[in-house]
Amino acid sequence: MKKTKKNVITGKDADIPISTDSSGQPTIAQNAGNGFSRRDFVKKMALGSAGVGLFTASGVEKSWAVHPRRDGNFRFVHLTDTHVRRARRGDEGYARCVEHVRSLSPRPDFVLMGGDGPFDGLYTDKDEFIDQIGLYKAISDDLGMPWYNCIGNHDVLGWSARRKVPVDDPDIGKTLIMNMLGMEQSYYSFDLFGWHFVVLDCIQPVDTSHGPSYIPSIDDEQLDWLRFDLARNMHKPTVAVTHIAAFCHLGQIRQDHDMPSMHGRVLQNTRDLRLILERHGNVRALLQGHTHINEDYRFNDIWYVTSQSVSAAWWGGNWIGFKPGYSVFDVKGGELTWHRREFEWQHHLEPGDNLERERIAELEAFREEQARLRRKELARSAE
Numbered sequence: 001m002k003k004t005k006k007n008v009i010t011g012k013d014a015d016i017p018i019s020t021d022s023s024g025q026p027t028i029a030q031n032a033g034n035g036f037s038r039r040d041f042v043k044k045m046a047l048g049s050a051g052v053g054l055f056t057a058s059g060v061e062k063s064w065a066v067h068p069r070r071d072g073n074f075r076f077v078h079l080t081d082t083h084v085r086r087a088r089r090g091d092e093g094y095a096r097c098v099e100h101v102r103s104l105s106p107r108p109d110f111v112l113m114g115g116d117g118p119f120d121g122l123y124t125d126k127d128e129f130i131d132q133i134g135l136y137k138a139i140s141d142d143l144g145m146p147w148y149n150c151i152g153n154h155d156v157l158g159w160s161a162r163r164k165v166p167v168d169d170p171d172i173g174k175t176l177i178m179n180m181l182g183m184e185q186s187y188y189s190f191d192l193f194g195w196h197f198v199v200l201d202c203i204q205p206v207d208t209s210h211g212p213s214y215i216p217s218i219d220d221e222q223l224d225w226l227r228f229d230l231a232r233n234m235h236k237p238t239v240a241v242t243h244i245a246a247f248c249h250l251g252q253i254r255q256d257h258d259m260p261s262m263h264g265r266v267l268q269n270t271r272d273l274r275l276i277l278e279r280h281g282n283v284r285a286l287l288q289g290h291t292h293i294n295e296d297y298r299f300n301d302i303w304y305v306t307s308q309s310v311s312a313a314w315w316g317g318n319w320i321g322f323k324p325g326y327s328v329f330d331v332k333g334g335e336l337t338w339h340r341r342e343f344e345w346q347h348h349l350e351p352g353d354n355l356e357r358e359r360i361a362e363l364e365a366f367r368e369e370q371a372r373l374r375r376k377e378l379a380r381s382a383e
């Protein structure tokens, strides 16, 4: 099945080519999971590819343009772990982030979301989760540029022992968020500016003694889809996205010898994924989230970048020293570079957020101690 079709931007900037292939023809490829190429997917995904229609919760279509760059250079942003919620004024914080992204110069062309868009569906009341998804979508739409959604562990309804819905709720799992965002597939790929982008779904269902739950993994069916998707697009530089990381060094960062290296914080089948990414030779980077900290690691010529989170400590202050922030990726002369950005946001704790207050006090005490040690060491080295 041919996966690439010619297309032009719809909407107010109609007839502007999105990108060009080697023959100079404007092209856009949009490949949904399971090996399908779906025209409707292009139109309905909350994400819509370049300038394609994006449906709001009210069903009103918006169109945004991705402007072609004759020099092939472009910029995109990775926003992850936004955890949008009304509590702690997280919705206002995310709106501040969106404003910050819009004000970047040069302005980004599109956004790759990293998962955990709304605050939580694992153990939050369903109505509240629905409200959070609605906020996440509405505020993301204010980016005014295409955004591509990725499923995170907090994006699923009730796959947890702490669920607030019955196990037979028809919306349990990914259904609710996918319906609200108009996603027809939880993993997919697309092309922009001659590059290939792959959005993976690493949240897999598993039955446990307490009911449905999830494991962080790329399932076999998706790996099968991925190997052929990459093979078909091996002549294009590729960037992939996953919510839970293939590589994470929290154990080393904390010097925690008891932290299981393969539990919860990283994919359970990193090697299976890594070998496929490496085999096709044109995968430049895997963008990761979940831990809310920034990491940068290269292995076998693939760049594993974990972006710090937009929400920091779920909008409750900094997380291990990381303020609310995100990553900016630039492609210039065919080379990918990135840097991180932070935006000013004063956290607003709720009356019951005592654990957060304790955590913030501990962080401040830690910083004061580091400053004291630094002063002492500088004074001694000057003697």
Ligand SMILES: [Fe+2]
Pocket: 081, 083, 116, 154, 290, 291, 292
């Ligand atoms: Fe998160």
